[in-house]
Amino acid sequence: MCSRVLGLIREQIFAGMFGAGLAYDAFVVAFRIPNLLRDLFAEGALSAAFITVFTDYDTNKSQKETWQLASNVLVFFAVLLSCLTLLGIYFADPLVNLLASDFSAISGKAELTIFLTRIMLPFLIFISLSAVVMGVLNSKGKFFVPAMASTFFNLGSIVGGVSLALILPRFGYPAITGMAIGTLLGGLLQLLMQLPTLRRCGFKFTPRLRLRDPGLKRIITLMIPAVIGLSPTQINIFINTNFASSCAEGSVSWLNYAFRLVQLPIGVFGVALSIAAMPVLARHAAKNDITGMKETMTSSLTMVFSLTIPASIGLMFLAEPIIHLIFERGAFTHFDTVATANTLTLYAIGLFAYSANKILVPVFFALEDTRYPLYGAFLAVASNILLINLTIDSLQHLAIALSTSCSMILNFIFLSTVLYIKTDGYSVRYLLRGLLKIGLAGTVMSVFLYWSRSFFSDYLTGNILQSCLSLFLIIGIAATLYGLLLQVLKLQELTVVTSKIYGKFKR
Numbered sequence: 001m002c003s004r005v006l007g008l009i010r011e012q013i014f015a016g017m018f019g020a021g022l023a024y025d026a027f028v029v030a031f032r033i034p035n036l037l038r039d040l041f042a043e044g045a046l047s048a049a050f051i052t053v054f055t056d057y058d059t060n061k062s063q064k065e066t067w068q069l070a071s072n073v074l075v076f077f078a079v080l081l082s083c084l085t086l087l088g089i090y091f092a093d094p095l096v097n098l099l100a101s102d103f104s105a106i107s108g109k110a111e112l113t114i115f116l117t118r119i120m121l122p123f124l125i126f127i128s129l130s131a132v133v134m135g136v137l138n139s140k141g142k143f144f145v146p147a148m149a150s151t152f153f154n155l156g157s158i159v160g161g162v163s164l165a166l167i168l169p170r171f172g173y174p175a176i177t178g179m180a181i182g183t184l185l186g187g188l189l190q191l192l193m194q195l196p197t198l199r200r201c202g203f204k205f206t207p208r209l210r211l212r213d214p215g216l217k218r219i220i221t222l223m224i225p226a227v228i229g230l231s232p233t234q235i236n237i238f239i240n241t242n243f244a245s246s247c248a249e250g251s252v253s254w255l256n257y258a259f260r261l262v263q264l265p266i267g268v269f270g271v272a273l274s275i276a277a278m279p280v281l282a283r284h285a286a287k288n289d290i291t292g293m294k295e296t297m298t299s300s301l302t303m304v305f306s307l308t309i310p311a312s313i314g315l316m317f318l319a320e321p322i323i324h325l326i327f328e329r330g331a332f333t334h335f336d337t338v339a340t341a342n343t344l345t346l347y348a349i350g351l352f353a354y355s356a357n358k359i360l361v362p363v364f365f366a367l368e369d370t371r372y373p374l375y376g377a378f379l380a381v382a383s384n385i386l387l388i389n390l391t392i393d394s395l396q397h398l399a400i401a402l403s404t405s406c407s408m409i410l411n412f413i414f415l416s417t418v419l420y421i422k423t424d425g426y427s428v429r430y431l432l433r434g435l436l437k438i439g440l441a442g443t444v445m446s447v448f449l450y451w452s453r454s455f456f457s458d459y460l461t462g463n464i465l466q467s468c469l470s471l472f473l474i475i476g477i478a479a480t481l482y483g484l485l486l487q488v489l490k491l492q493e494l495t496v497v498t499s500k501i502y503g504k505f506k507r
Contacts, residue, residue, distance in 0.1 A: 003147070004264045006154035011260050012326055013162060014179070019331025022109050023176040025252045029100045029241060030116035031183065033088065034124040036238050046077070046128060048365040049222035050135040053215050055282035058139055063202070069215040070136050071206040074129060076216060079209065081125045088124075092117045099238065100245035100252075112174065119180040126187035127153075133194045136203065139279050145197040149190045156186030222370055239381065240400040243388055250336065251397035257327060258343035258401065265311035266355050273300055277359060285366035293366060294426040297419075300359045302434040303493045308352040309442050310482050314475065315348040317449040321460035325467040343401045350405025353412035360415045372418045379414055380407040434491060441485035445478050452477070 018024040050073060057066040088095065096103070096113045103110040134146040161182020165175040210216065244251045277300045284293035315322070319341040328337045361373050387403035395402065420426060452474045453460070459470035486494045 001268050003150035003154060004268055006151055006158065007260065008264065008326060010154050010158050010161075011257060013158060015257065015327040015332040015336075016330035017165065018176060019253075019333070019336065022106065022249075023112070023174065024256075025245075025250070026103070026109055026113040027116055027176050027179060028252050028256045029096065029103070029245070030113050030180065031120055032099060032238065032241055033095060033117060034121050034127075037084075037124050038127045046219075046223060047131045047135050048362050049219045050132055051139055051279055052222060052282045052285070052365045052368065053218045054135060055139050055279055056286045057215060059283065059286045067203055068206060068208075069213070070132070070203060072208065072210050072213050072216055073219060074132055074205070075207060075209045076211070077128055077132065078125065081128050085121045085124055088121045089118045092121075099241055101242065102245040106249075112176070116176065116180045119177065120183050123184050123187040126184075126191045130187075130191040130194060133191065133198055137194065137197060137201065139282075140201050141279075142197060142201065143276065145194055149194050152193045153186035153190040156189040157182045160185040222365060222368065239385060240388070240404065243392060243400055244397055247392075247397045250339070254336065254339045254343050255397055255400060257323070257340045258347050261315070261322065261326075261344055262347045262351055262354075265308055265315075265351060266358075268307075273304055273355075273359060277362065281362055281366040285368075290423060293363065294423055297359065297363050298427050298430050299493060301356055301431060302491070304355045304359055305352060305431075305435060306438050306486065306491060306493060308355045309438050310445055310479070312348045312351040313442055313446050313449065314478065315351070316345050317446070317453055318471065318474070319344045319348070321453075321467060321471055324461060325464070325471055339397075342398055346398055346401035346405060348405075349402075350408040353405075353408040356412050357408065357415060360412070360419060363419060364415075367422070369422070372415065372422075376411045376414045376418075380411040383407045383410050434493070437486060437489040437491050440489065441482050444485055445482045448478055448481060449474070 014024055014027075018027075054066065054069060057069050092114045096110060096117055100110070100113065103113055130149060134149065137143075137146045157179070159182075161179040164178030164181050166178070168178045169175050240255070241252065244255055277296060280296050281293055284290070284296065320337060323337045323341045323344065324334075327340065328334060364370055364373050384403045384407040387406055388399050391399035391402065420428070456470045456474060459466045461467070462470075483494070487498065
């Protein structure tokens, strides 16, 4: 939550300083290359594969062998990613032209994007090594410090980036350069702040590279198909950026601002639950406890649905007042607000599927079968390209948001069906019973949001204080109403949480 809120503040600063135009379009595309690889590694293939193998070592092998594996993985990926970064810096020009070929039509836009790409590429090294450290700490039952580490990324980006953005123009550099360097500083901080906790867990670093280490081979074997298979959304975003660069000026920015807002519930609910569930799933798999693994998966999915479905409803009904409150100031105009709000509404449709996939894919990793996420990725990418080509002429940048959501839903249906067959069935009845309760509570909440949006319309579009108070009041009442209804309907995942909270207060 802290990380995502600070991330929104970071986007507010971008909106106020740069709006939705040349400079921010260039930054978004430049950051897309290391960020795509970050999502595949830090929240994807490397993290999931490492936790699967590390948990197996921690369960079945000696502590010395377990720590040697961690050291070997850190050295291997430090070397590999350094080589990839140097290649990326050298080939930045063709990479940018591949990603956003239409930028060359606008004077200085492609050149600025290439310059920013070269600055931010080393971010990949820091953030991927941070993912390995996070995997060790999560496997050891340490979740708070790794979760807070991304907060330091945003702090570094905000403090360092804004300071440099104000200073560098005096030396002839564009202000956006400071934000690029701030991103690099944030990535380094995210890695460094986890190291003291890692040391307290008993880790002793051994600077040795063993390419024939069986543990490293297992991790790489799991990663190769998963680099494509685990994060089809990121692959789609890469493709979408190319389409967006051919749309009207500001389209890349509108898509990015909207996706950042969708990332708030995904990060707080989807990624957080995935991080918590991953070591548990891996431990069940290490003990060959398939029943326990299926129970963990269905319970986690129910929790994800109970949190992301109301978040989707809220974003759809309140998209414009949310964008107005967060971004509409400085260089960010009302026209930008409407364009971003329409984009956010379409992204919100696929929010539940995006978050659910974060739970489903680690199950395949726990079973050490990454073929099906790979097939799902190809399915999602193919459907995404098809839908964009069919709708981009009429919907422009909105076609990209709609196709992303549809491809994520299709991927969810595919993965959940395959898992049902592969695990000889999981409790679909349990999931449907939970979804029925969530649907009833969500419907009542939707009626309230529809009424309140009309009732508070003048305040929602008023000054900052009016917008803030009315929006928080509406969200607060809607969330309370939804939670109370689920409590009355006795959704098991919610009653467990509330009983624990009540127990703590009672003591």
